[in-house]
Amino acid sequence: MLIRFAFSVTGTAKFLSHLDLVQVFARAVKRAKLPIAYSQGFNPHPLINLGPPRGVAVAGFCEYCDMELKEDMYAEAFEKALASAMPRDIKVFAAKTADKKQGALMAIINAATYEVEVENAETAFLDEAIEKLKNAEHIMCQRTHPKKGVRTVDIRPYIYDLQRQGDGKIFMEVAIGNNGNVRPVDVIEAFGIDGLKATEILRTGLYIRDEKGNKLKP
Amino acid sequence: MAKKVTQHILTKEIEQDLLPYINKPAQYLGGEFNSIKKEWDTVKARVAFCFPDTYEIGMSHLGLRVLYQVVNEKHDYLMERSFAPMTDMEELMRAKEVPLFSWESYTAIKDFDFVAFTLQYEMSYTNILNMLDLAGLPIEASARSEGPIVIAGGPGAYNPEPLVDFIDLFVLGEGEEAIIELLDLWMKVKAAGGNKLDYLKAATAIEGVYVPLFYKPVYAEAGKLVGMQNEPFAPPVIQKRLIRDVDNVSFPTDGIVPFTQVVHDRVMLEVMRGCNRGCRFCQKSMEVLLEQADKAIAATGYDEIGMISLSTADYSCVGPLIDELMARYAKEGVSVSLPSLRADAFSVSLAEKVQRVRKSGLTFAPEAGSQRLRDIINKGVCEADIMQAVASAFAQGWNSIKLYFMMGLPGETLDDLEAIAYLTKDIIHKAKEVRPEGSKKPINITVSVAVFVPKPHTPFQWYGQEKAENIRKRQSYLRDLFRSIKQARLVCHDSPLSFLEAVFSRGDRKLNQVLKRAWQLGCKFDGWSEHFDLEKWNTAFRECGIVPEDYANRDFAKDDYLPWQHMSSGVSVKWLWHEWEKAKQALVTDDCRHGKCSGCGVCTAVGCDNIYLNSAEK
Numbered sequence: 001m002l003i004r005f006a007f008s009v010t011g012t013a014k015f016l017s018h019l020d021l022v023q024v025f026a027r028a029v030k031r032a033k034l035p036i037a038y039s040q041g042f043n044p045h046p047l048i049n050l051g052p053p054r055g056v057a058v059a060g061f062c063e064y065c066d067m068e069l070k071e072d073m074y075a076e077a078f079e080k081a082l083a084s085a086m087p088r089d090i091k092v093f094a095a096k097t098a099d100k101k102q103g104a105l106m107a108i109i110n111a112a113t114y115e116v117e118v119e120n121a122e123t124a125f126l127d128e129a130i131e132k133l134k135n136a137e138h139i140m141c142q143r144t145h146p147k148k149g150v151r152t153v154d155i156r157p158y159i160y161d162l163q164r165q166g167d168g169k170i171f172m173e174v175a176i177g178n179n180g181n182v183r184p185v186d187v188i189e190a191f192g193i194d195g196l197k198a199t200e201i202l203r204t205g206l207y208i209r210d211e212k213g214n215k216l217k218p
Numbered sequence: 219m220a221k222k223v224t225q226h227i228l229t230k231e232i233e234q235d236l237l238p239y240i241n242k243p244a245q246y247l248g249g250e251f252n253s254i255k256k257e258w259d260t261v262k263a264r265v266a267f268c269f270p271d272t273y274e275i276g277m278s279h280l281g282l283r284v285l286y287q288v289v290n291e292k293h294d295y296l297m298e299r300s301f302a303p304m305t306d307m308e309e310l311m312r313a314k315e316v317p318l319f320s321w322e323s324y325t326a327i328k329d330f331d332f333v334a335f336t337l338q339y340e341m342s343y344t345n346i347l348n349m350l351d352l353a354g355l356p357i358e359a360s361a362r363s364e365g366p367i368v369i370a371g372g373p374g375a376y377n378p379e380p381l382v383d384f385i386d387l388f389v390l391g392e393g394e395e396a397i398i399e400l401l402d403l404w405m406k407v408k409a410a411g412g413n414k415l416d417y418l419k420a421a422t423a424i425e426g427v428y429v430p431l432f433y434k435p436v437y438a439e440a441g442k443l444v445g446m447q448n449e450p451f452a453p454p455v456i457q458k459r460l461i462r463d464v465d466n467v468s469f470p471t472d473g474i475v476p477f478t479q480v481v482h483d484r485v486m487l488e489v490m491r492g493c494n495r496g497c498r499f500c501q502k503s504m505e506v507l508l509e510q511a512d513k514a515i516a517a518t519g520y521d522e523i524g525m526i527s528l529s530t531a532d533y534s535c536v537g538p539l540i541d542e543l544m545a546r547y548a549k550e551g552v553s554v555s556l557p558s559l560r561a562d563a564f565s566v567s568l569a570e571k572v573q574r575v576r577k578s579g580l581t582f583a584p585e586a587g588s589q590r591l592r593d594i595i596n597k598g599v600c601e602a603d604i605m606q607a608v609a610s611a612f613a614q615g616w617n618s619i620k621l622y623f624m625m626g627l628p629g630e631t632l633d634d635l636e637a638i639a640y641l642t643k644d645i646i647h648k649a650k651e652v653r654p655e656g657s658k659k660p661i662n663i664t665v666s667v668a669v670f671v672p673k674p675h676t677p678f679q680w681y682g683q684e685k686a687e688n689i690r691k692r693q694s695y696l697r698d699l700f701r702s703i704k705q706a707r708l709v710c711h712d713s714p715l716s717f718l719e720a721v722f723s724r725g726d727r728k729l730n731q732v733l734k735r736a737w738q739l740g741c742k743f744d745g746w747s748e749h750f751d752l753e754k755w756n757t758a759f760r761e762c763g764i765v766p767e768d769y770a771n772r773d774f775a776k777d778d779y780l781p782w783q784h785m786s787s788g789v790s791v792k793w794l795w796h797e798w799e800k801a802k803q804a805l806v807t808d809d810c811r812h813g814k815c816s817g818c819g820v821c822t823a824v825g826c827d828n829i830y831l832n833s834a835e836k
């Protein structure tokens with residue numbers, strides 16, 4: 001059976017890479033003696049699938065993970081066992097059974113919300129920049145690919161929402177994944193404010209967004 | 219009235235200015251499963267355990283885990299960890315003025331009461347100086363009238379002289395009990411209003427403690443070392459600290475699970491302590507080991523148990539222990555590995571047991587190519603043993619094994635080196651013979667040849683290392699011999715590094731200034747080939763007016779006063795000399811477990827005896 005749960009990554013754990021995180025879960029599962037299924041083949045590994053990677057130093061409030069179990073068990077019991085075996089800054093919650101037919105987390109999740117704390121910008125300038133971006137038809141962003149070189153992409157269609165929340169805090173909802181990907185730093189750079197710096201980036205949610213703009217939890 | 223504790227917590231600086239900009243931030247995080255973070259104001263004394271290498275290397279170190287548990291178990295004490303930052307992190311730390319910190323709470327190391335280093339390897343000594351400097355502490359002990367007391371222990375403490383300018387206090391032998399005694403004493407001295415000097419004086423009364431401040435080397439004319447003069451209150455000879463009953467010692471079953479891949483990524487089960495060369499101590503009982511294995515797997519989630527001791531196959535219960543471990547863990551996907559093996563104790567059944575879950579690498583250490591040379595070093599294996607061991611391995615389906623040899627051993631001739639090549643060829647031949655039908659993978663033997671470094675407190679302590687030029691010639695000779703052996707890969711260890719090891723391992727106080735100068739010139743991570751800089755070391759020696767060959771290649775005479783003579787490992791010097799004489803004639807000494815006692819003096823010196831757990835063996 002497939003169990004899906006949410007987890008938060010805060011504190012210094014936000015510096016763990018995607019692969020580091022997979023390993024943390026693999027060891028936790030063993031400590032918790034959970035009946036995880038293994039892949040076939042020469043070097044069997046536990047069937048753990050994480051959602052899209054967060055990016056360096058980005059904390060996550062509501063990330064997702066799928067685990068394939070070889071025995072059935074109640075999701076609540078699973079959550080309790082796993083939670084007790086996790087290191088300090090990673091918390092698991094909202095475990096439930098999931099439908100494999102839905103597809104892998106990285107494939108179905110296509111939107112994310114972020115809270116970005118910034119410094120070196122006056123409120124008035126921020127508001128002005130946000131207004132300009134919302135009204136823009138195109139926002140060009142340069143991406144450097146290790147093999148494909150430098151490409152320029154238009155990220156405007158993939159920014160669904162952008163607002164200032166209090167002093168020095170920006171909220172955004174953007175596309176992520178293979179059909180359009182926007183990183184918070186891309187948006188901050190697009191503000192075009194000299195010296196604007198993001199001091200803290202927090203991914204507050206991951207969603208499956210439909211054409212009408214409705215956001216569903218995976 | 220409680221004094222407010224000074225604790226500089228550097229979380230903000232580390233998270234914002236450092237971690238986002240460096241490689242592998244996961245190695246600097248802390249908060250790992252089983253790590254212990256206590257609130258500073260709930261304890262009375264705080265120790266920073268500083269491993270003088272990177273996190274990935276330090277987290278494999280068993281000694282750290284033992285002391286961590288022992289100290290943190292005490293209500294009034296805490297221990298946090300620190301490691302050498304990699305060069306990119308260090309550069310940024312210096313640029314942003316962030317001093318060295320502890321992993322658990324990101325507290326500045328200089329705020330701790332004790333800073334404890336482990337001396338694992340001579341070529342990590344520049345890292346010790348570098349870490350002190352990064353912490354914002356003066357590297358010289360004499361310049362540190364306040365701030366943490368800097369202590370050091372581990373194998374290097376057997377000859378601490380090259381470090382005495384920088385370390386306040388050394389612990390010789392096993393530190394589990396001594397460290398608590400040192401902390402208890404510190405509480406006492408502090409309560410009585412004493413200062414650092416008062417503490418150091420009082421500490422000399424603890425067995426195993428060496429405070430270099432109270433000892434002065436005595437030189438005769440021509441600068442020859444003839445003795446060590448101790449202050450009257452300090453013991454003339456420091457006795458090694460020994461844990462008498464290893465079963466009852468606190469064993470870290472709840473080991474911290476690191477965030478990164480580390481060198482030994484598995485549960486480490488300490489099967490036996492002690493060296494094999496005539497010194498043997500009590501062994502852990504099987505029940506206790508099984509219990510520890512249970513707890514350790516449950517607590518960490520590792521999928522491999524590494525059985526460690528210098529030669530695991532010597533542990534008398536190893537067969538039954540492996541059986542039991544396999545029975546319990548095989549179906550959970552936990553495998554057992556044996557890091558290095560004496561060929562004579564390895565057998566078909568052992569090989570078969572170990573390979574059942576997942577085939578881990580097999581390493582054998584014949585050490586020398588010829589029987590004559592093996593007898594000189596008292597390595598009690600003969601060619602038949604080696605061939606049988608290797609045959610077991612290949613018959614069970616292994617395709618690649620590693621062989622460890624040493625070169626530069628006393629009495630070595632070119633014939634002995636040739637014997638390494640012949641032995642390898644014989645092994646390959648045997649492997650082809652015994653391998654299961656239809657084995658597709660090519661046979662692969664890695665032959666690793668290290669340069670012998672004479673160590674203090676061994677029968678070879680009087681023997682100077684072979685001259686560098688000769689070592690190079692012999693390595694070249696070996697390479698020529700191996701060129702035609704297709705299934706073998708020869709790996710010769712870096713001889714300039716072994717040369718420096720030889721300088722420091724039997725060095726004296728005069729080397730302190732060289733160490734300092736080398737560090738000032740930029741030497742650090744000397745054990746890493748990408749950082750080791752021989753030129754800088756040569757400059758340091760030159761500027762200090764010291765000829766390193768005088769240390770590395772020097773032979774001591776029987777009556778010479780040795781720079782480590784005031785440190786006692788319990789083995790009598792007379793016996794060591796007798797062993798050295800025997801070695802020169804290629805005579806062997808029986809293993810006191812199976813043969814007769816040879817009178818090394820250890821059992822009487824420390825008050826223990828061999829205990830046999832499997833009566834069939836005796």
